[in-house]
Amino acid sequence: MQKIVIQGQNKLTGSAKINGSKNSILPMIAASLLTSDEVVLEDVPQLRDIVTMTRIVEDLGLSTTYDKDTRELKIKFENEENVTAQYDLVKQMRASICVLGPLLAKRGRAVVSLPGGCVIGPRPIDLHLLGLKALGADIRIQHGYIQARAKGLRSGTIHLLGTFGSSVLATGNVMMAACLAQGQTIIRSAACEPEVVDLANFLNTMGARIEGHGSSEITITGVKELHGTRYRVIPDRIEAGTFLMAAVASEGDVVLKNVKIEHLGLLIDRLKTVGARIDVTKKNEIHVTRSGSLKSIDFTTLPYPGFPTDLQAQFMALLSTAEGSSVITEKVYPDRFMHASELMRMGADITMETGMAVVRGVEYLSGANVMASDLRASAALIIAGLMARGKTEIDRVYHIDRGYETIDRRLAAMGALITRED
Numbered sequence: 001m002q003k004i005v006i007q008g009q010n011k012l013t014g015s016a017k018i019n020g021s022k023n024s025i026l027p028m029i030a031a032s033l034l035t036s037d038e039v040v041l042e043d044v045p046q047l048r049d050i051v052t053m054t055r056i057v058e059d060l061g062l063s064t065t066y067d068k069d070t071r072e073l074k075i076k077f078e079n080e081e082n083v084t085a086q087y088d089l090v091k092q093m094r095a096s097i098c099v100l101g102p103l104l105a106k107r108g109r110a111v112v113s114l115p116g117g118c119v120i121g122p123r124p125i126d127l128h129l130l131g132l133k134a135l136g137a138d139i140r141i142q143h144g145y146i147q148a149r150a151k152g153l154r155s156g157t158i159h160l161l162g163t164f165g166s167s168v169l170a171t172g173n174v175m176m177a178a179c180l181a182q183g184q185t186i187i188r189s190a191a192c193e194p195e196v197v198d199l200a201n202f203l204n205t206m207g208a209r210i211e212g213h214g215s216s217e218i219t220i221t222g223v224k225e226l227h228g229t230r231y232r233v234i235p236d237r238i239e240a241g242t243f244l245m246a247a248v249a250s251e252g253d254v255v256l257k258n259v260k261i262e263h264l265g266l267l268i269d270r271l272k273t274v275g276a277r278i279d280v281t282k283k284n285e286i287h288v289t290r291s292g293s294l295k296s297i298d299f300t301t302l303p304y305p306g307f308p309t310d311l312q313a314q315f316m317a318l319l320s321t322a323e324g325s326s327v328i329t330e331k332v333y334p335d336r337f338m339h340a341s342e343l344m345r346m347g348a349d350i351t352m353e354t355g356m357a358v359v360r361g362v363e364y365l366s367g368a369n370v371m372a373s374d375l376r377a378s379a380a381l382i383i384a385g386l387m388a389r390g391k392t393e394i395d396r397v398y399h400i401d402r403g404y405e406t407i408d409r410r411l412a413a414m415g416a417l418i419t420r421e422d
């Protein structure tokens with residue numbers, strides 16, 4: 001078990017390059033099950049979640065090779081004898097469910113354990129099953145596994161609107177399966193996130209016929225087969241947002257490179273409101289600075305293009321020392337406030353109700369021993385540690401390695417006093 005130790009109140013300076021998007025790469029690895037040809041993904045970071053997904057597809061008959069120097073992931077077909085994604089791997093992250101659609105479409109059968117992942121509230125898989133059933137799959141849940149069969153998927157019109165809105169993973173799962181279905185499939189209430197657009201662009205380079213991605217209605221015309229491809233994924237907007245907030249929290253002077261600025265528009269607007277200065281210095285590069293006190297702000301998490309739920313915890317940490325009171329409304333995962341109690345250990349003044357938190361700014365945070373509950377909560381505690389007076393020790397940092405490659409080393413390179421210890 002490792003921990004991250006931070007001596008706070010050191011300004012970040014210099015630059016950082018943002019890595020390829022984890023939430024794009026995971027379904028792309030699953031989509032490699034749709035072809036017998038080689039797939040090469042470029043700009044792939046070394047993350048625990050990506051390692052887990054490669055192990056899952058290796059169990060399902062693919063081989064994977066990662067080059068640390070070029071940061072390329074090569075995926076090759078070996079056999080299609082196994083159609084079972086085992087519990088021991090699938091329990092580690094929710095995105096494992098993405099193999100369900102490709103297995104059904106290519107092999108006609110799938111046995112996938114019910115997925116695990118961060119404990120941030122209920123995240124049912126009903127939209128995945130609804131969409132695949134609409135394509136003609138027979139699905140049952142037995143002994144903790146989704147057991148699905150389909151002699152041949154057929155097209156249809158599918159509405160993927162759940163209790164909390166659209167679903168990124170369900171949209172991707174159904175879209176992948178529909179690529180090899182007969183006829184034309186229409187997904188309504190589709191997720192519009194950049195990662196869905198990236199997956200659709202990736203599938204199109206493999207020979208799929210997908211239109212409308214980026215809107216709430218996606219049209220997929222089925223094809224007989226998909227071929228291999230080489231594809232560079234988009235930059236990770238959640239990592240970019242996290243580094244932006246770390247720079248603002250430390251009153252730093254930082255340049256972020258390899259950034260899709262159009263994916264960060266709302267976050268940049270909110271950060272400017274609280275007191276940051278953010279300038280576009282050149283294509284895919286932004287400069288962030290801050291001087292003076294932070295200002296409070298109210299915001300609500302919503303599906304894209306709304307404020308990302310995956311940046312809510314980090315923004316809460318930032319607002320904990322802002323002047324006045326901020327109201328955070330969580331519309332995507334109403335129970336996603338487990339980080340609040342740890343921030344309160346550091347002196348934050350936060351009160352919570354279901355789906356809402358009120359953050360009253362305090363003069364300063366104090367370093368403390370805290371524990372990460374999930375991936376984004378880990379990032380929030382690091383930001384809080386950068387702001388705090390004294391030493392902060394964060395336990396359970398294996399969560400952070402799921403989505404941020406060597407974040408401690410990258411922050412240290414910009415001046416943070418941060419180490420990783422056993």
